[in-house]
Amino acid sequence: MQRVETIFLNQIKDGHFCEISVLTDRLYVEGMENCFAGEKNITLAPDGKYYTCPAFYYHRKRVQEPEFVMTRLERSPVCKVCDAYQCERCVYLNKERTLEYNVPSELQCLKSHRERKRTMHLQEELEKNFPSVNFMRIAEVNYDDPCQKVMWMWG
Numbered sequence: 001m002q003r004v005e006t007i008f009l010n011q012i013k014d015g016h017f018c019e020i021s022v023l024t025d026r027l028y029v030e031g032m033e034n035c036f037a038g039e040k041n042i043t044l045a046p047d048g049k050y051y052t053c054p055a056f057y058y059h060r061k062r063v064q065e066p067e068f069v070m071t072r073l074e075r076s077p078v079c080k081v082c083d084a085y086q087c088e089r090c091v092y093l094n095k096e097r098t099l100e101y102n103v104p105s106e107l108q109c110l111k112s113h114r115e116r117k118r119t120m121h122l123q124e125e126l127e128k129n130f131p132s133v134n135f136m137r138i139a140e141v142n143y144d145d146p147c148q149k150v151m152w153m154w155g
């Protein structure tokens with residue numbers, strides 16, 4: 001990972017504002033850039049039926065019409081207060097691991113927050129080496145899983 005960061009920093013030094021999947025996503029976006037399966041896009045499968053995404057088709061799991069609404073970001077109490085904007089927010093994994101479309105598993109959140117932390121480290125390097133270059137600010141947070149944040153908010 002550190003070698004990839006070095007490549008990125010060298011590119012910036014040369015004036016190339018490149019992007020590296022996941023690692024730099026959070027530096028460039030101001031809001032959720034998730035998969036949005038079922039919310040902004042759906043899959044028309046070879047069997048002629050609609051699915052939330054290809055994963056649901058491959059596992060032959062159809063979502064009933066009223067359930068589609070539960071894939072929306074606004075219906076996920078945890079994701080909507082989260083700022084790991086690079087996270088896939090995979091509704092298929094949600095359903096597999098928590099049985100709910102709108103409840104992420106701890107594993108998914110921990111992974112995304114590890115990525116977020118890595119990008120924060122990269123941002124520190126950017127600020128140190130290129131103070132005049134502006135990227136999106138990533139705030140320090142005191143949790144690794146946004147579920148903890150929601151539990152504090154709800155008291």
Ligand code: SF4
Pocket residue numbers: 078079080082083084087088089090104105108109110112113146147
């Ligand atoms: S890290 Fe967790 S809470 Fe944040 S967007 Fe991803 S799945 Fe949702």
